[in-house]
Amino acid sequence: MKETRIWEILAEIPDPEIPVLTILDLGIVRKVAFEGEAPIITITPTYSGCPAMQRFESDIKEAMTKNGYEGTEVPMVYDPAWTTDWITEEGRRKLKEYGIAPPEESSADKKALFYEDDIVNVTCPRCNSKNTKLESQFGSTACKALYKCNDCLEPFEYFKCL
Amino acid sequence: MKKDLYNFAIRMGDTSWILSHRLCELCSFGPFLEEDLAMTNVGLDHIGQAEEWLNYACELSDEDVDADFLAYRRKEKEYRNVQLVEYPNDDFAYVITRQFYLDVYNYLLYTKLTQSKDATFAAIAQKSLKEVKYHLRHSSNWMVRLGDGTEESHERVQNAVDDLWFYTGDLFVMPESEQNLAKEGIIPNLADLEADWEKMVLEVFEKAGINKPSYEVLASGSFDGQHTEYLGFMLCEMQYLPNKYQDAKW
Ligand SMILES: [Zn+2]
Numbered sequence: 001m002k003e004t005r006i007w008e009i010l011a012e013i014p015d016p017e018i019p020v021l022t023i024l025d026l027g028i029v030r031k032v033a034f035e036g037e038a039p040i041i042t043i044t045p046t047y048s049g050c051p052a053m054q055r056f057e058s059d060i061k062e063a064m065t066k067n068g069y070e071g072t073e074v075p076m077v078y079d080p081a082w083t084t085d086w087i088t089e090e091g092r093r094k095l096k097e098y099g100i101a102p103p104e105e106s107s108a109d110k111k112a113l114f115y116e117d118d119i120v121n122v123t124c125p126r127c128n129s130k131n132t133k134l135e136s137q138f139g140s141t142a143c144k145a146l147y148k149c150n151d152c153l154e155p156f157e158y159f160k161c162l
Numbered sequence: 163m164k165k166d167l168y169n170f171a172i173r174m175g176d177t178s179w180i181l182s183h184r185l186c187e188l189c190s191f192g193p194f195l196e197e198d199l200a201m202t203n204v205g206l207d208h209i210g211q212a213e214e215w216l217n218y219a220c221e222l223s224d225e226d227v228d229a230d231f232l233a234y235r236r237k238e239k240e241y242r243n244v245q246l247v248e249y250p251n252d253d254f255a256y257v258i259t260r261q262f263y264l265d266v267y268n269y270l271l272y273t274k275l276t277q278s279k280d281a282t283f284a285a286i287a288q289k290s291l292k293e294v295k296y297h298l299r300h301s302s303n304w305m306v307r308l309g310d311g312t313e314e315s316h317e318r319v320q321n322a323v324d325d326l327w328f329y330t331g332d333l334f335v336m337p338e339s340e341q342n343l344a345k346e347g348i349i350p351n352l353a354d355l356e357a358d359w360e361k362m363v364l365e366v367f368e369k370a371g372i373n374k375p376s377y378e379v380l381a382s383g384s385f386d387g388q389h390t391e392y393l394g395f396m397l398c399e400m401q402y403l404p405n406k407y408q409d410a411k412w
Contacts, residue, residue, distance in 0.1 A: 048210025048289055078214065079285035081292060112269055112298040113366065136196035137300055138203040146196065162292050 003032045006039050009067050016055040017141050020098045023056060027086025030077060038071035039064055044082045047142040047162070084161045101125045101147065101158040122158050124149035132156075163346070166339040167280060168222040169242070170349060172232070173385065174286075175215030176243035179233055180393070181264065182208035183400055184251060193254055200300060204261070207293040214286045234404035238394050239387035246329040248392040255308055255315070259322035262301035266362050267333050267355075268294045274350035283348060302366050309370025316371065323367070324375040329390075331380020333359070340385070 010029055015021040023029060023043075031042040041060055045053050057074045064072040084103040087095075092102035101122050121130040129151035136146040137160070145160045185205030192198025216229035246264060251257050272294055275287035308319035334356040336344070343349045367374060381390075403410065 045210070045289070047207060048214060048293060049206035049208070050210065051206075077285075078289050079281070081285070081289040083292075112295045113302050113362065114369070136200060137296055138196070138200035140199070142203055142206055146199075160296075 002034055005067075006032045006041065006064075006069075009063050010041070010060070013056075013059050013063050016052050016059070018095070018098065018100065020094045021087075021091050023060075025088050025091030025094065027088065027091075028056065028082060035073070036071075037069070038073065039069050040073050040075065042075050042077055044077050044080075046082050050142055082162070084159065087159075095159055096125045099125050099156060100144065101156060103159050103161045122147055124152060124154070125156055126154055127152040163342070164222055166342045167283075167348070168219055169337075169339045170283075170343055171215045171219040171222060173242040173244075175212045175219060175229075175232070176241050177247055177264075178208040178215065179212035180241070180243040180396065181247035181260075182206070182212060183396060184247060184249075184257075184260075187251055188257065191251075201257070204297050204300070207290075207297070211286070211290050211293070214289070218282050218286070230404070234401050238389060238397055241389065241393065241397075242385060242387065243389075243393075244329070245332045245381055245384045245388075245390050246326065248390045248396065249326060249329065250392055253318060253322065255318040255322040256326065258301055258304045258308065259319065259326050261297065262305050262366070263326060263330055263333075263363070265294060265298040265301045266359055269298050270355050270358050270362070271350065271352075274355070277347075278349065279347045305366050305372070306370045309367070309372040319370070320372055323372055327375040327380075328377055329381050330359075331377075332382045332384050335382045335385060337385040 007024070010032075011022055011024050013023050015023060015026055026046065028043050028046060029041060030044050031040075033040045033042075041064075043053075043056060043060075053076070057076075060074050061072045087103065095102040101124070104120050104122055122132050122134075123130055124132050124147075127149060129149055131150040133148050133150060134145065135148050135155065139146045139157050143159055143162070144157045146155065147158045148155050182205045185201050185208065188198065188201045188205075190198065192201055212233070213229055216232045219232060220227055220229055244264075246260060249256060249260050268290070272287045272291040275283050276291060278284040278287065305319065308315045310316070334352045336352045340349060340352070344351045364374060366372075
């Protein structure tokens, strides 16, 4: 299978913002196909304004060129919309090791108003305590929220559900 | 029909685009670090949403334009964003109230648009709705904190609620081209949306101890290119570089 080799190459490309994850761990590659000899790699954006999306495209093209493929195209699809449910088990493990708490809730329907009740207790990636507190829903990148652990007292980032 | 789709895509794109510019003005000027990050994150989501709508507008356009052209090279009267998002960042209470009014609107509108007969509208809506939920959580939470906070925070947020309410009428005015789309099941009827909007906003006001403002007449006209005095100044700043160096690239 020609496609298998492409998936192998993609499995080596890191996420530019969270380099422990590959783009396959993130679940943004939707499809691999060929048009003649040119790979067509369809991806989907994580967040609408995610500045990493352009990097994904150029990194994929560069990796393909390096491996002898020409004319690679990286079209973007919006439907179905990306969800954190697509982050692989392997990806979740790597996130935690890296110090970022992986998404815990399912992306399923979330309340938009008076949501305090449905905030889950995120597990601290350092000491595994569930006694943690949401400091801010927004963090250093679009995909993360800021938390604090009430037991080990360390702040940490949480990969929030989408 | 294609022209109607184009008009609506421009309206949605411009609203996100102008709001994102206002939010990005707060970068490094937020009241504290977490809030600074929050405002710029919300701004970034709006830049992304604007890009999706304006890219689709380019596809629908008969002219050979790209999203950057639409964002940076049009004249004031060609922008179709709602007037609400032009309001300056005078006070944190205004920043939050502006956001809250629009977040409720976007939440309801995008929820309906996920069912749009136009596949691209539906796809953009599905993506945006996930982000808008976080925005609304953030702004509604602040409305309650400010309204139910100190005497000063209450007074300031009530002022913002009163002043900005004037611009909310503009959100629900439907020009003929949008009425055409509503008939085809591509967008919802905005008049129906208005009732839901008010209900949701009042639910938060009640929890926040904020009084509902009353106006005889509300602003309208953005669908026709009529804007507040603020937009011209914003565009001067925003368009300066792309106008001076027309082919500049990052
Ligand atoms: Zn801990």
